Amino acid sequence: MIPYGRQEITEDDIAAVVATLKSDFLTQGPAIPRFERALADYCGATHAVAVCNATAALHMACEALGLGPGDRLWTSPNTFVASANCGLYCGATVDFVDIDPRSYNMSVSALAARLEAAEAAGTLPKIVIPVHFAGQSCDMQAIHALGQRYGFRIIEDASHAVGGTYLDSRVGSCRYSDITVFSFHPVKIITTGEGGMALTNDPALAARMERFRSHGITRDPALMDGEADGPWYYQQVELGHNLRITDLQAALGCSQLDRLDDYIARRHAIRERYDAALASLPVITPFQSPEGRSALHLYPIQIDPARTDKGRREVFEALRATGIGVNVHYIPVHTQPWYRGLGFAPGDFPQAERYYAHAISLPMFPTLTEAQQAEVIAALGSALA
Structure with missing residues (x-):
């Protein structure tokens, strides 16, 4: 995995x-x-x-x-x-x-x-x-x-x-x-x-x-x-x-x-390869603001419903089945049962809910090798095919 x-x-x-x-x-x-x-x-x-x-x-x-x-x-x-x-x-x-x-x-x-x-x-x-x-x-x-x-x-x-x-x-x-x-x-x-x-x-x-x-x-x-x-x-x-x-x-x-700056540099190298490799796939890659440099804790993509009929769950399960430990960040807090009990409801914050409906976090960590990243990219391509 x-x-x-x-x-x-x-x-x-x-x-x-x-x-x-x-x-x-x-x-x-x-x-x-x-x-x-x-x-x-x-x-x-x-x-x-x-x-x-x-x-x-x-x-x-x-x-x-x-x-x-x-x-x-x-x-x-x-x-x-x-x-x-x-x-x-x-x-x-x-x-x-x-x-x-x-x-x-x-x-x-x-x-x-x-x-x-x-x-x-x-x-x-x-x-x-x-x-x-x-x-x-x-x-x-x-x-x-x-x-x-x-x-x-x-x-x-x-x-x-x-x-x-x-x-x-x-x-x-x-x-x-x-x-x-x-x-x-x-x-x-x-x-x-x-x-x-x-x-x-x-x-x-x-x-x-x-x-x-x-x-x-x-x-x-x-x-x-x-x-x-x-x-x-x-x-x-x-x-x-x-x-x-x-x-x-x-x-x-x-x-x-002592290694923090090296970790950030490594994460950006991984992000650049993802950005290039995923450009042809029906996904939305994460925006990088020109006003700063992200620490890139996560690399969250969205499955683009305008370009594929594959749903997020189908893609998520296909990736997990091939040993890619993707995750989803985050379930909107206001939809959690505790917060629904405080009066919140689905539909209250539509942009967060729309993002969540299509989001998958791909592997992102400094020791991710190029071979492992290539495996992730290939598996995502297959899941979307």
Whole structure:
């Protein structure tokens, strides 16, 4: 089976983890701030807070921005459920903004129209979470301008996009957002096994996220109620969670980060071969924006119903039968049973549903060989014949 995504673990990665196993710290040690500092410096951000996964990072970011009951969070329906669930964890109301049919990211024009209507109705969101689907940045400059006009805060869900760029900045610089969140799941660009990171340029947000990931506890005398009993003393000053990442994971992340640029270059070489080889097939290949460089976490095609009578399921099953581990990203969140129970229904966000009806993610990972890619391309051609 050729999977749609796969991690690469090198001898350097193994050595980094083994060295940490032999050290004095397996968790809450020096590898974590080293990983945080390295990624913040790479992205051009001031602060980074590492946690156990990107879902935790999204939740933590919402809490840091004060999202709560009575507030509203908007995100894209073309994402994994975590991008929306983080709002529900805080007791907020969640809604969606339909996608652009070319980029598959949140549509700026749809967002602008929704905001205008929400302002008139008194239902503006407190937080908007644009999702950089497949590794390509949303139009953050335009979304930021809308945030300035309508007063909402912005969390970039860049779970797919570490190593990508937008305009003249790396994704994660937080130039157009309050917080950016990355994922280090094994199918992502770099991995820590499980893991996530939240980046920000706001020291107060960083400090609050650091407390939230560790039970809401502080040792800072300035934040304590009364005098400390001694050097061992700490206080819980707010309700937090245990979202900590381990030093083992952080050591792996630091090692993987050394190869991030090489991974992105390799993914683009794979994309270029796909683009050329699939040009004659009845599929729509993913648009690449000239405003940035995608991290290319995914290579999602659409089966073009105008040029073939083959359905997505038929093609999907034919590829799986030949050992090509394709997948589908994503089932629109608003069509999930939990969200239907909140009042959403099929038809609410037609662009996301139209994309989903025809989408298949082809294998995309740095160690995909030319021979394997040729096998994928041949199998897709046969399935569409």
